[in-house]
Amino acid sequence: xxxxxxxxxxxxxxxxxxxxxxxxxxxxxxxxxxxxxxxxxxxxxxxxxxxxxxxxxxxxxxxxxxxxxxxxxxxxxxxxxxxxxxxxxxxxxxxxxxxxxxxxxxxxxxxxxxxxxxxxxxxxxxxxxxxxxxxxxxxxxxxxxxxxxxxxxxxxxxxxxxxxxxxxxxxxxxxxxxxxxxxxxxxxxxxxxxxxxxxxxxxxxxxxxxxxxxxxxxxxxx
Numbered sequence: 001x002x003x004x005x006x007x008x009x010x011x012x013x014x015x016x017x018x019x020x021x022x023x024x025x026x027x028x029x030x031x032x033x034x035x036x037x038x039x040x041x042x043x044x045x046x047x048x049x050x051x052x053x054x055x056x057x058x059x060x061x062x063x064x065x066x067x068x069x070x071x072x073x074x075x076x077x078x079x080x081x082x083x084x085x086x087x088x089x090x091x092x093x094x095x096x097x098x099x100x101x102x103x104x105x106x107x108x109x110x111x112x113x114x115x116x117x118x119x120x121x122x123x124x125x126x127x128x129x130x131x132x133x134x135x136x137x138x139x140x141x142x143x144x145x146x147x148x149x150x151x152x153x154x155x156x157x158x159x160x161x162x163x164x165x166x167x168x169x170x171x172x173x174x175x176x177x178x179x180x181x182x183x184x185x186x187x188x189x190x191x192x193x194x195x196x197x198x199x200x201x202x203x204x205x206x207x208x209x210x211x212x213x214x215x216x217x218x219x220x221x222x
Contacts, residue, residue, distance in 0.1 A: 004025070004028055005023060005024070005025035005064065006023070006024055006025075006028075007021065007022075007023060008021070008022045008023070008024045008071075008101070009021055009022070010022065010073075010097055010098065010100070010101035011097050012076060012083070012093045012094045012096070012097040013093040013094075013096035013097045013100070014090065014093040014096075018076050018081065018082040018083035018094075019081070019082045020073050020074060020075075020076065020081040020082070020094055020097060020098070021051075021073065021074050021079055021080040021081050022051065022071055022072055022073030022074065022098065022101070023051060023060070023071070023072045023073070024069070024070070024071050024102075024105070025060055025061070025063075025064035025069070025070050025071075026038070026063070026064040026067070026068055026069035026070055026107065027064075027067060027069070027107050028069075028105065028106075028107060032106065032107035033106050033107065034106070034107065034108070034109055035107060035109065036067060036068055036069050036107040036108060036109060036112075037068050037069070037109055037112035037113070037114065037213075037216075037217035038068060038069035038070070038071070038102050038103075038105070038107075038108045038109070038112065038113055038114070039059075039060075039063055039068060039069070039070050039071070039113075039114040039115070039116050039213060040071050040073070040095065040098045040099055040102055040113070040114075040115055040116070041056045041059065041060055041070060041071065041072045041073075041116045041117070041118075041121070042073075042075075042095060042115070042116065042117035042118070042120075042121030042122070042124055042125050043056055043072070043074070043075065043078075043118060043119075043120075043121050044118050044119030044120050044121055044197065045119055045120040046074075046075045046077060046078045046085045046091075046120065047085065049078075049119070049120075050074050050078050050079050051072040051073055051074045051078075051079070052072075053118055053197075054198075054199070054202045055118055055141070055197070055198050055202045055205055055206060056072055056116070056118055056121075057072070058202050058203065058206040059116060059206045059209050059210060060072050062206055062207075062210040063210055063213060063214075066210065066214050068213070068214070068217060069102060069105060069107060069108055071098055071101065071102045073094070073098045075091050075094050076090065076091065076094055081094075088120070088123070088124060088127075088147070091124055092124060092127060092128045095115070095124060095125070095128045096128070096132070099113065099115075099132070099134065099135075103134070109221075110134065111136065111221035112136055112217055112221060113134055113135055113136050114135070114136060114137045114138070114139065114213050114216065114217070115128065115129055115135050115137075115138050115139070116138075116139040116141070116209065116213070117138075117139070117140055117141065117143070118141040118142065118197075118198075119141070119142050119143070119144060119169070119196065119197065120144065120147075122139075122140035122141050122142060122143035122144075123140075123143045123144055123147045123148065123152070125138055125139075125140060126138060126140050126143060126152050126153040126159075127152060129155060129157060130152075130153075130154070130155045135157060136157060136158075136216070136221070137157055137158045137159070137160075137213070137216045138153075138157060138158075138159045138160070139159070139160045139162070139209050139212065139213065140153070140159060140160070140161050140162070141162045141163075141198070141205065141209070142162065142163050142164065142167055142169060142170040142196050142197070142198070143161075143170055144169045144170060145169065145170050145171070145174050145175070145178070146169075148178060150178065150181065152178075153178075153179075153182050153186075154182055154183060155183075155184065156183055156184035156185075157184065158184070158185040158186065158216060159182075159184070159185070159186040159187075160186070160187055160189065160208075160209070160212045161175060161179055161186065161187065161188045161189070162188070162189045162190075162191065162205065162208065162209070163175050163188070163189075163190060163191070164190070164191050164193070164194030164195050164196060164198060164201065165190055165191065165192050165193055165194055166193070166194065166195045167194065167195055167196045168195065168196055169196045170196065172188075172190055175188060176188065189208050191204055191205050191208070
């Protein structure tokens with residue numbers, strides 16, 4: 001089974017269409033036809049981050065080592081992705097384009113698609129997943145709570161929430177009551193010692209995410 005990582009481009013959804021850049025890793029050979037779960041990874045605040053976010057890079061690398069497909073990508077206006085940033089208004093169209101691209105990969109199991117977001121990307125992942133039944137699970141790492149409404153994340157797909165012990169943007173004492181009132185299967189993991197972007201704690205955080213996603217991927221599709 002061929003495993004590799006390659007630079008890719010794909011169109012956003014919507015009109016006008018923008019060409020977005022990404023990095024696709026995992027079993028990409030034709031012999032892997034329809035056998036692999038996959039994840040789309042959404043990076044933090046576009047003004048200061050990109051698909052090369054250290055945590056998401058580690059998560060993607062570990063997922064591909066475990067036999068999953070992993071697509072990191074740059075939102076519009078970031079890196080070589082076309083268009084302009086819109087502070088979350090139109091970026092869901094970028095997620096939609098990334099999902100369509102991943103689902104077109106021969107190895108991809110369409111019923112095993114996970115959405116992973118960090119910071120700004122976590123907020124968008126939760127917002128997007130509520131409207132796309134193809135999303136089977138969501139990992140939301142440190143979603144900025146100033147963007148959160150009570151109904152955000154109120155769907156039944158399994159969700160892993162994560163924050164740092166000293167996260168100033170997604171503090172535990174505010175995360176817990178919000179998550180507690182959500183329906184369905186969900187859990188909250190706290191990374192001891194970490195702040196918002198998990199700097200210095202990427203390996204620990206990535207291990208938690210990858211364990212969750214691989215366990216979910218191994219379960220029979222609902």
